[in-house]
Amino acid sequence: MLTRDRRFGVRVPFEMFLDIYKCDRRHRALTTNISETGVFLSTASSRRGGAMAAGTVIAMEFHLPGMDESIWACGVVCSALEGDLVVGTGIRFTGMTRRDARRLRDFCVDQRREHLSGLLAAIQPLVAQAA
Template identity: 30%
Template sequence: MSDDDRSDAKKGTVITTNVDETATPEARRSERVPLQLVVREMIEDQPRQCLSLDASEDGIYLSRLAGQRGAPHDQMRRDVQLELEIPGHDEVIWARGEVMYDRFDAYFHGSGVRLADMASTHRRILRDYIAQQRVRRLSAALQRARARRDPAGPN
């Protein structure tokens, strides 16, 4: 990221840097769901705490305060080691991720990360948790739709 780009980001302009030009929402294998998890990210042996904003079985979007990391991922694809804590599970999920793109604004640095490698048991835990969140969100949306259609409720 150039000094001009950093200046634009400080002014509130959103800057996106693609590490992989094919990294677009259309290229995703599975739909992401809103999911806020505390994630520990290790880059070049430096730990950083992030918050996930959404996730799927194959990828996750991480957000952290701007300036929390020294070097952005815009020079080349970067591998990151991730530790995810899934509510209701004692085991910490470990995964190797590949940063596909970075997004900067005045306050936050976000990264789209493809989950490249993880133990099959960890992938199953993540997949099941995301499926539960999808069902929970769809059930809530269905209840809201029914309530709008029949404001008097069940008789």
């Protein structure tokens, strides 16, 4: 399901592991959805740190399917949802090379097309039955 971001763009469901760098330490996270403007991450809850505070600046490295080179991006924490086992964090991208931004945009457009094609394929038999 496509979801509308509060501020920009349409996020597409997408799960992958990525590396987050905060205070020179590497952490692993799992994406839930992604857009050209941001990403929602899930990390294991820890007694030590908990959720990252809004405004926290982080760096990220991730690979998109079919691409050999990593994408590096800077981002800022916009929201955090803390549960007993998992912390969800909304990140807005604040810095990325133009090349990486284009690659991410192209990936998101392809994912949206794929998702919409699947919806159309599911709807067509229903429309044919109704006619």
